[in-house]
Amino acid sequence: MKLWDLRMVMSRHDFKNMVPDPRSARTDFDYRWGSYDAEDWYADPNDNSLVTFRGHRVLRTLIRCHFSPPGSTNSRYVYSGSEDGKVYIWNMDATLAGTIDVQAATKNTRPAHRGYHQMGAWAEEQDYSRSVWKTCVRDASWHPSAPMIVGTYKALCSAT
Numbered sequence: 001m002k003l004w005d006l007r008m009v010m011s012r013h014d015f016k017n018m019v020p021d022p023r024s025a026r027t028d029f030d031y032r033w034g035s036y037d038a039e040d041w042y043a044d045p046n047d048n049s050l051v052t053f054r055g056h057r058v059l060r061t062l063i064r065c066h067f068s069p070p071g072s073t074n075s076r077y078v079y080s081g082s083e084d085g086k087v088y089i090w091n092m093d094a095t096l097a098g099t100i101d102v103q104a105a106t107k108n109t110r111p112a113h114r115g116y117h118q119m120g121a122w123a124e125e126q127d128y129s130r131s132v133w134k135t136c137v138r139d140a141s142w143h144p145s146a147p148m149i150v151g152t153y154k155a156l157c158s159a160t
Contacts, residue, residue, distance in 0.1 A: 001056070001065050001080055002049040003092075010048060018046055032060055051094045056082035064139040072145050079149070081137030087151055102153055103135035 010018075041054065056063065065080035068089075077097055079089045085103025090096055140151040 001053040001078070002047075003051045003053070003078070004049045008048055008050075010046075020046070051092065053078055053080070053088075053090045053094050055090075055096060056080050056086070056088040057084050059083050061136055061138055063137075066140070066142065068142050069144040072147075073142075079140060079142065081140050081151060081153070083136050085135035085137060085153070087137055087140045087149060100149060100151075102137050102151055106135060106153070 043052075053065075061083060063081050063083070065078060067075045068077035068079060069075070076092060077089050078092065079087060081087055085101065087100040087102060088096065089098045089100075135153050137151045137153045140149050142149050
């Protein structure tokens with residue numbers, strides 16, 4: 001996740017004349033299907049963002065991110081859901097302030113039984129004797145005045 005100051009954007013002329021880094025010129029990655037090794041991350045020399053927030057996962061889904069409420073936190077945090085079933089909260093310097101493990105909190109709250117939809121195939125076709133629940137937090141909302149974060153998540157059941 002990136003934070004930019006729009007006053008510092010690159011001019012169209014500079015962008016057209018930029019020599020791309022060979023690693024950034026790669027255009028075949030698709031977040032919906034591809035796999036991503038966190039160790040592959042590198043700081044692109046042409047990146048003019050202010051801060052890069054790392055740690056959460058966005059594979060196979062779109063994840064929303066937000067600033068914390070101005071009234072209760074003075075917007076001093078950024079937070080985001082994650083494909084790994086957590087909500088990540090960062091300080092503005094990109095250090096991790098905390099995580100909320102939604103997957104652990106909701107473990108054993110959903111019975112594995114016929115009728116759940118799983119990745120485009122109806123669950124009644126699945127063998128649930130060896131099934132595993134996976135939670136993906138797609139969005140979260142920080143209450144404007146109470147110390148509470150509410151998330152929306154998608155639970156998937158997959159056979160192991």
